[in-house]
Amino acid sequence: MNVSGVTELLQEKVMRLLKDDMDKIQQLISVQMENLTTRKCPVYEEVLDTQIYGFSRVVDFAVRAGLVEEAEGKSLVKQLERNLALLYEAMEKAEG
């Protein structure tokens, strides 16, 4: 295996790990989305914010290490932030 082969394998592994992390956060968002009216958990927002912050730090690191393209990394974080914004919107509507 040559140099670019090794890097490519590692980049794939890193992307797989990031997607796993994203899925876990997305799962948290989905659970809350499904339970908008039945139960409210005030710390939920804080947990999600913290998780997404941690994820964005990891993505930033992977970009700095040259393991993820900057645009791709930003798009992963944006995707989560967009879904979180949708959740907040739905929560507000459920309250109103």
Added chain:
Amino acid sequence: MNVSGVTELLQEKVMRLLKDDMDKIQQLISVQMENLTTRKCPVYEEVLDTQIYGFSRVVDFAVRAGLVEEAEGKSLVKQLERNLALLYEAMEKAEG
């Protein structure tokens, strides 16, 4: 360059990035340590907690990606947590 050469280079780069991040957090701790009595900033603890949380997520990721040995990664985070504990101790003494 062979496979282990590439991995080694990348591991060194990753360790350098982690040490940079550690230094920044350590700098925050030192600044607060030097200003124990002159100024108090209530959000400082929260900022430090958040920074160390983010750092620990990055270290965890680097370990999972096989770029840092688990023991080494844990020792980096422990070092920061120990320094943070020393700061809290000093803050309590300064208050008392």
